[in-house]
Every structure is written in structure tokens, then in C-alpha cells.
Amino acid sequence: MIEPIPPFFILILGACLIPFIRGSLKLAYLLLIPVATFINILLLKEGTYWIIYFLNYELVLLKIDKLSLAFGYIFAIVTFIGNLYALHVRDDSQHVAAMIYSGSALGAVFAGDFITLFIFWEIMALAATYLIWTGKTKNSYKAGMRYLAVHLFGGLCLLIGIMMYLHSTGSSEFRYVGLNSVGSYFILIGFGVNAAFPILHAWLPDAYPESTFSGTVFLSAFTTKTAVYVLTRAFAGSEILIWIGVVMTAFPIFYAVIENNLRRVLSYSLINQVGFMVTGVGIGTALSINGAVAHAFCHILYKALLFMSMGAVLHQTGKINATDLGGLYKTMPLTTVFCIIGAASISGFPLTSGFVSKSMIVSAAAVEGMAITWFGLLFASAGVFHHSGIKIPYFAFFCRDSGIRTKEPPVNMLLAMGIAAFFCISIGVFPDPLYSILPYSVDYIPYTATHVVDHLQLLCFSALAFILLLLSGLYPSEIRAINLDTDWLYRKGAEIFIWFINKPGATVSSAINRVVFDKIPTFLGWLVKNPILAIKIIRDSLLLAFSIPEKREEIRERLKAEKKMYPGDPNAPMPLGILVLWAIFFLLVYLIIYYSLA
Numbered sequence: 001m002i003e004p005i006p007p008f009f010i011l012i013l014g015a016c017l018i019p020f021i022r023g024s025l026k027l028a029y030l031l032l033i034p035v036a037t038f039i040n041i042l043l044l045k046e047g048t049y050w051i052i053y054f055l056n057y058e059l060v061l062l063k064i065d066k067l068s069l070a071f072g073y074i075f076a077i078v079t080f081i082g083n084l085y086a087l088h089v090r091d092d093s094q095h096v097a098a099m100i101y102s103g104s105a106l107g108a109v110f111a112g113d114f115i116t117l118f119i120f121w122e123i124m125a126l127a128a129t130y131l132i133w134t135g136k137t138k139n140s141y142k143a144g145m146r147y148l149a150v151h152l153f154g155g156l157c158l159l160i161g162i163m164m165y166l167h168s169t170g171s172s173e174f175r176y177v178g179l180n181s182v183g184s185y186f187i188l189i190g191f192g193v194n195a196a197f198p199i200l201h202a203w204l205p206d207a208y209p210e211s212t213f214s215g216t217v218f219l220s221a222f223t224t225k226t227a228v229y230v231l232t233r234a235f236a237g238s239e240i241l242i243w244i245g246v247v248m249t250a251f252p253i254f255y256a257v258i259e260n261n262l263r264r265v266l267s268y269s270l271i272n273q274v275g276f277m278v279t280g281v282g283i284g285t286a287l288s289i290n291g292a293v294a295h296a297f298c299h300i301l302y303k304a305l306l307f308m309s310m311g312a313v314l315h316q317t318g319k320i321n322a323t324d325l326g327g328l329y330k331t332m333p334l335t336t337v338f339c340i341i342g343a344a345s346i347s348g349f350p351l352t353s354g355f356v357s358k359s360m361i362v363s364a365a366a367v368e369g370m371a372i373t374w375f376g377l378l379f380a381s382a383g384v385f386h387h388s389g390i391k392i393p394y395f396a397f398f399c400r401d402s403g404i405r406t407k408e409p410p411v412n413m414l415l416a417m418g419i420a421a422f423f424c425i426s427i428g429v430f431p432d433p434l435y436s437i438l439p440y441s442v443d444y445i446p447y448t449a450t451h452v453v454d455h456l457q458l459l460c461f462s463a464l465a466f467i468l469l470l471l472s473g474l475y476p477s478e479i480r481a482i483n484l485d486t487d488w489l490y491r492k493g494a495e496i497f498i499w500f501i502n503k504p505g506a507t508v509s510s511a512i513n514r515v516v517f518d519k520i521p522t523f524l525g526w527l528v529k530n531p532i533l534a535i536k537i538i539r540d541s542l543l544l545a546f547s548i549p550e551k552r553e554e555i556r557e558r559l560k561a562e563k564k565m566y567p568g569d570p571n572a573p574m575p576l577g578i579l580v581l582w583a584i585f586f587l588l589v590y591l592i593i594y595y596s597l598a
Contacts, residue, residue: 003049003050003062004040004043004044004045004049004062005040006049006050006061006062006106006107006110007037007040007041007044007072007076007103007106007110008103008104008106008107008110008120009103010033010036010037010040010103011033011034011037011079011099011100011102011103011106012099012100012103012104012107014029014033014036014099014103015033015095015096015097015098015099015100015103016096017029018030018092018095018096018099019092019096027087030083030087030095031080031083031084031087033079033083033099034076034077034079034080034083034102035080037076037079037106038073038076038077038080041069041072041073041076042073044062044064044069044072045064046064046065046066046069047064048060048062048063048064048112049061049062049063049064050062054115057113057115057166057172058113058172058173059112059113059115059116059172060111060112060113060116060173060174061107061110061111061112061116062110062112063110063111063112063174064110065439066437066438066439067229067232067233067293067439068109068110068229069437070293070297070437070438070439071109071225071226071229071293071296071297072106072109072110073297073437074225074296074297074300074301075102075105075106075109075221075222075225075300076106077301077423078102078217078218078221078300078301078304079098079099079102079218081217081301081304081416081419081420082098082102082214082217082218082221082304082416083095083098083099084412084415084416084419085214085217085308085311085412085413085416085417086098086214086215086217087412088410088412088413089212089214091134093130093134094131094134094212094214094215097127097130097131097134097215098127098131098214098215098218100123100127101124101127101128101131101218101222102218102221102222104120104121104123104124104127105120105124105221105222105223105225105226107119107120107123108120108121108124108226108229108230109226109229111174112173112174113172113173113174114162114165114166114172114173114174115162115172116174117174117230118155118158118159118162121155121158121190121194121226122155124222124223124226125148125151125152125154125155125223126148128147128151128219128222128223129144129147129148129151130144131211131212131215131218131219132144132147132207132208132210132211132215132219134211134212134215135210135211135212135215137210139210140210140211143206143207143210144207144210146203146206146207147203147206147207150193150200150203151193151194151203153193154189154190154192154193154194154200155190156190157186157187157189157190157193158186158187158189158190158191159190160183160186161183161184161185161186161187161188161189161190162183162187163183164181164182164183164186165177165181165183165184165187167183168181168183174233174234175233175234176233176234176235176236177234177235178234178235178238179235179238179240187234188235188238191227191230191231191234191235192227192244194223194224194226194227195224195227195228195231195274195278196224196227196248196270196271196274197244197248197278198244198247198248198251199486200486201248201252201271201485201486202485202486204224204267204270204271205255205259205264205267205268205271205485206485207219208220208263208264208267208270209261209263209264209267209320212311213311213312213314213315214311216263216307216311217304217307217308217311220266220270220300220303220304220307221300221303221304224270224271224274225274225296225299225300227274228274228277228278228281228292228296229296231278231281232281232289232292232293235281235282236281236284236289237282237283237284238281238282238284239282240282241278241279241281241282242279242282242283242370242373243282244275244278244282245275245276245277245278245279245280245281245282246275246279246372246373246376246377246380247275248271248272248274248275248278248279249272249273249275249276249279249376249377249379249380249383250272250275250376250379250380250383252268252269252271252272252275253268253272253380253383253384253386253387255268255485256268256269256272256383256387256388256391257386257387257391260321260322260323261320261321261322262310262313262320262321262322262325262392262395262396263307263310263311263314263320265387265388265391265392266303266306266307266310266388266392268387269303269306269346269384269387269388270303272380272383272384273295273299273303273346273384274299275380276292276295276358276361276377276380277292277295277296277299277361278292279292279361279365279373279377280292280295280360280361280364283361283364283365283368283370283373285364285367285368286439286440286441287360287363287364287367287444288360288361288364288365288368289439289440290360290435290438290439290440290442290444291357291358291359291360291361291363291364292361293438293439294356294357294360294434294435294438295354295357295358295360295361297357297434298345298353298354298356298357298424298427298434299346299354299357301345301353301420301423301424301427302341302342302345302346302352302353302354302420302424303342303346304420305338305339305341305342305345305417305420305421305424306339306342306343306346306388306392308338308413308416308417308420309335309338309339309342309396309417310339310392310396311413312332312335312408312409312413312417313325313328313332313335313396315409315413316332316406316407316408316409317404317406319404322391322395322396322399324402325395325396325397325399325402325404326395326396326397326398326399326400326401326402327397327398327399327400327401327402327403327404328396328397328402328404328406329397329398330405331404331405331406331407331408332397332406332407332408332409333408334408334414334417334418335397335408335409335414335417336393336397337421338414338417338418338420338421339392339393339396339397340393341421341424341425342420342421342424343388343389343390343392343393344389344424345424345428346384346388346389347381347384347385347388347389347459348381348385348455348459349389349428349459350428350447350452350455350456351425351428351429352424352425352427352428353423353424353425353427353428353431353434354424354428355428355446355455356427356428356431356434356446357434358381359446359451359455360444360446361377362374362377362378362381363444363451365377378458381455381458382458382459382461382462382465383462385458385459385462385463386462386465386466389459390462390463390466431446529566529567530566530567533562533565533566533567534566534567536562537559537562537563537566540555540558540559540562541559543555544556544559
């Protein structure tokens, strides 16, 4: 039996060949690779394949079930959309990084063991870092370095957890872990960094807006959704994830309201939406797990659409701050429509994809009687409509006339946005195809009268609140400012650490080196030339410092004579007792050092 081709192999190998293809053939090639990947995933059958034995561990490069297939489908789809959107980009390295990034995400999704997962996890971090650097600005370089540092920390935590897990279980299989050991908590932290858990989240709004207009589309799709996948696989039903997820849905709302950079607004919105997924994973029922997976699927599409619409604005105008934009609906009508579709989807309007996926998670909380969780998710739903459903299209395309007169972006960018918009609406109108690929059988009807009316009421009151705040002047004005987030701690902390290393730390280190490697060896070399006379000199030096004034002159004369006499005849025989005393002394020093380091 011929084993199936791992999907990551097609993308990563395809990425390596990109620099060798020229002309219009490259355009077709960039679209053909994700299409071939998607067809390959469609042909996969459930099971485990490509089993390799390494250091007494079983590595499974391809583990296929309904959970991994669902993420595989959407990763291939968004890779095609992202490549189409970036088709006119002439930087081969950007295409290579994007394909390796998506390929490593697929490698992680289909990994059947922790070792394989970790390898693709780190490749994904490196490829994403390069995508951030493709912004080719000072800010993008610094943001990429911070991104890399944070994700290396997360990878280190994951590696520690995996090593503990391997030691305790003797198995490398990537399966349900649960929170039952120190190693499992390290694994959770490693996954949590990529999922943008609270406090660990600041890398996302810091780095994503600094990439290129097309690089951000890929960044929004893979890192956090791969984290949702691994959390679902390893920690489904862990109660702590419920509370982490609820906090994730709530706190980004306040940052998004005051943020001026619209791509940074979308970055905070991304954390909010991942919070819904994490909550669904934490609830752990069939309905909530289906909801988390469905929401990840839909979120990739509508978030990519929103980032593409803002990328089109940036590409055409060179501006992305709310204070610089407005009135673009006059010259970019198609982009405006696509942005509104994405905004409606993320807000969960009926007949859009967000409605049929997010409602599953909210309903799961209600079914389980989790009143606080349910209320928190409703609050977050209203908030996301405010900052992504209203703020993004309003300040970019309406609000006021900024005086900018431009035109629609290139055709390939419009086609990519059109495909994503089509999925957003078609999934919302016909959710059954999406429900059919979810991990568990779906017995859920999103379009009930009660549910539709309740959600429309929520959205209407949220819109009313926005209008009233805007008219009353209480709405936070869009200003050019830097908003502090938790990354301030490690940014300033790193500066303080570097200052300490370069200033007092370097001074102390230099002093220690001078004493240990200069003063002490010099003193010992002086001492061994005539130990008896040297000890007398040391004794009289101490007596001179601490004796009464009447005897200091006598001691000073004696010390002067001893220094003049030193070292005397170096070949004079040393008494045997002195030799034994020195041997005992050095043996004692050796034993102290040995047992202190043992």
C-alpha cells in the first residue's frame, strides 16, 4: 500500500522551488501548490502514516482524523487566498516564507507525536518572524525580534513540558494530556504563548501590523489557530481554559476602542475571537468543541478578509491610522463592500459565517448552565461588533472625507477578497457543509427565531451605544498615541537588564576577574617564594594597621627590614613541617571546593 503524501511536504517543497521559476509561470505555480495541497487533503483517509523510529520513540508524521482534517482544509484554502492576494508581490523571499509558514502549520496539525509537533512548531515561529521582517522597516525588525524572543520562550516551555511528559509516560504520542503534572502546565504555557493567552498576548498586536499588507494575512491565519488545534487535542475540557478564554474575549475590546492603527485594532480583535475558541475548548462538550473548530474555520476567513481590506487601504494610500483615513468608499467601493461583509461576519450577523459558528459556543455555555461564562461571551459579542463591525469600516471608509483620492487595488487582491467574502456568506447561509466536517456529529440549528432575534437585539443595542457615545462626545477620540500593553514590561525590563549587564554588572565582573585571575595568583606567587617570611610581613602589616600608636614605629622598622630581606634565598631548604602544613592547607581547599560543587 502506498502511503499518502503529507500535506506539509507539498507546501514546503513547493516553497523551495519558487526562486527557480520565472515569469507568468510563477503566478500559476503560486496558485497551483495550495490547490494541490487541498486536493491531497481531500484524498486523505483517517489513520496514521509515515511512522519513523527515532531514539526509541515512535514519530508519526501523518495522523489523520476529523479534527486534523478540519484544520487542514481551511489552512489550504487560506493559503490559496493569501497567495492570490499577494500574487503581484515581486519579493520571492516573502512567498517562500509564507509557504513554509503554512506548510509547517499543516505539519503541526497532522503531527502524531510531540517531537514532530515541536519541530514544526519552531519552524512556524521562524517563518513567521521572517514574514514580519519583510516589512523592511526599523519597527518591523524590532517587532520581529520581540516576536522571535517571545516564541522561543514559548518553545522552550513546550520543550521542557514535552521532556517531562516523555519521562513520565515513556510515550511521545500527541494525545490528550490534561492538567495533572508540572510537565502538562509547561506544555499549556507553550501552547498558550501561541494562542495569545492574557499577559502573554502582547506579541500579536505588536508584530502583526508591522508586516507587509499581504504578510499579515498569513500571520492572522496560522499561529493562533494552530494553538487552538493543539489545545483541543491535548486539553479539551480543562476548566482553566474557560476562564482564560472569557478574559481573552473581554480585555482586547478596551484596547481596540482606543487604538488608532486599524490593523492593530484587528489584531486585538483577533485575540478576542480566539478567546471564544479557547472557551469552547475549555467547556469540552461535543457542542463546544464543534463550535471552537467551526469558529476557527470561519474566523480564518473573515479575519483574513478584514486584514486584506485594510491591507488594500494601506497598499493604495500608504496610510492605516483612523486619523488619516475616511471617505474611501467613493473611490474604493468594492473594497468597502468586502470590508463590510467581513465586519458583519466577525460580528455574527445572521446569514454570515460568524453567526453559525460563534453561536455554538455561546449555546454550549448556556446548555451547561455557565451563567458567568455565557454573560461574558455576550458582552464580548457586543464589543467585537463595536470595534471590528463598526469602527473598522466606519473610520476607514466613511466618518469624514480625508481628501484621499485613490483607486481600487489590483485585480488579484479584489479576487482574493471576493473569494473570502463568498465563503463568509455561503457558510452563513448554508452551514451544513461546515458542520459535516466537524469532529463530532452536529445536532444544532443556528437559525431559530429566539436565537436570531436575541442576537439582532444585541447588535442593535451595541450600534445604538456607539452612535450615542459618538454624538455625545463621550466616545474616545482617535488620536495619534502609543498605547501601553504588557509588552511594556519586557521592553523596559530588557532595557534595564542590558543596562545592568553593561554598567554595574560589567564593572563588578571586571573587578572579580581582576581579583581572581590577577591579584590572587600574584599574591600566591609572592607567598610561595618564602612562606615564613611572607607570613611575618602579613602579620606585621596587620599589626601596623591595628596596634597602639606607641608601638607603630617599632613595627614599621621591623616590617621595613622584613620587606628588604624578602624573599631571601629561594634555594634554602624549607622545614618539613612547613611543607606538610602547606599540603594540608591545599588539600583542605580542594575538599571544600569539591563538596560545595558536588
